[in-house]
Amino acid sequence: MLHIALTGGIGSGKSTVASMFGQHGAPVIDADEIARDLVRRDEPAYHETVRAFGTGILDTNREIDRQRLGERIFSDASERRILEGIIHPRVRQEIIARTTLASFPYCIIVVPLLLEANMQDLADRILVIECSEQLQIARVRTRSSLSEERIRRIMATQASSAERRLMADDVIVNDTDLADLQRQVDRLHGQYLALAALTRPPSA
Numbered sequence: 001m002l003h004i005a006l007t008g009g010i011g012s013g014k015s016t017v018a019s020m021f022g023q024h025g026a027p028v029i030d031a032d033e034i035a036r037d038l039v040r041r042d043e044p045a046y047h048e049t050v051r052a053f054g055t056g057i058l059d060t061n062r063e064i065d066r067q068r069l070g071e072r073i074f075s076d077a078s079e080r081r082i083l084e085g086i087i088h089p090r091v092r093q094e095i096i097a098r099t100t101l102a103s104f105p106y107c108i109i110v111v112p113l114l115l116e117a118n119m120q121d122l123a124d125r126i127l128v129i130e131c132s133e134q135l136q137i138a139r140v141r142t143r144s145s146l147s148e149e150r151i152r153r154i155m156a157t158q159a160s161s162a163e164r165r166l167m168a169d170d171v172i173v174n175d176t177d178l179a180d181l182q183r184q185v186d187r188l189h190g191q192y193l194a195l196a197a198l199t200r201p202p203s204a
Helices: 014-023 031-038 044-053 066-073 077-101 133-143 148-156 161-167 178-199
Strands: 002-008 028-030 106-110 125-130 170-173
Touching: 002 014, 002 178, 014 028, 014 106, 014 125, 014 178, 028 031, 028 077, 031 077, 031 106, 044 066, 044 077, 066 077, 077 106, 106 178, 125 161, 125 178, 133 148, 170 178
Parallel strands: 002 106, 002 125, 028 106, 125 170
Antiparallel strands: none
């Protein structure tokens, strides 16, 4: 199976692109979804995170309040590294476990912090989704209550567009409409099927 790591900055359209690949039948493994599951109440990573950051990050149901935690880690690089040390190794293990269960010529592994978490080795190819900073900010503000200042703080912690381009095997530019985005995904779907066929071991 061909492993395709899909990455890009906040608001670039990673989830939309992943969904389009999913409609073609490709398994989609989402690192953010895995991370959310890892810190659910009473999971080992939950207890480790609460020990590291205190009960002030909990909501009234004693679940981790992602907004409170986010305010801390995007304001303090040392705290962000502490959280990454708790979460990233577990996310990596779960991604590896899920890819072994997938059955399709290729799978999509959505990892927003692919470069920052040094997870490039999980992929055979890297697909970068990109658009302008202004469009990123507009999309995030449309879907959330985050201020432009907060969004820019998050963007500042992520790899730059130039850094992602350097590691990209494929690039989707998501700056027009869904029809154009679908055409780009359809083209890559065909390319990935062809590449997977070339790398498939011969039948016994």
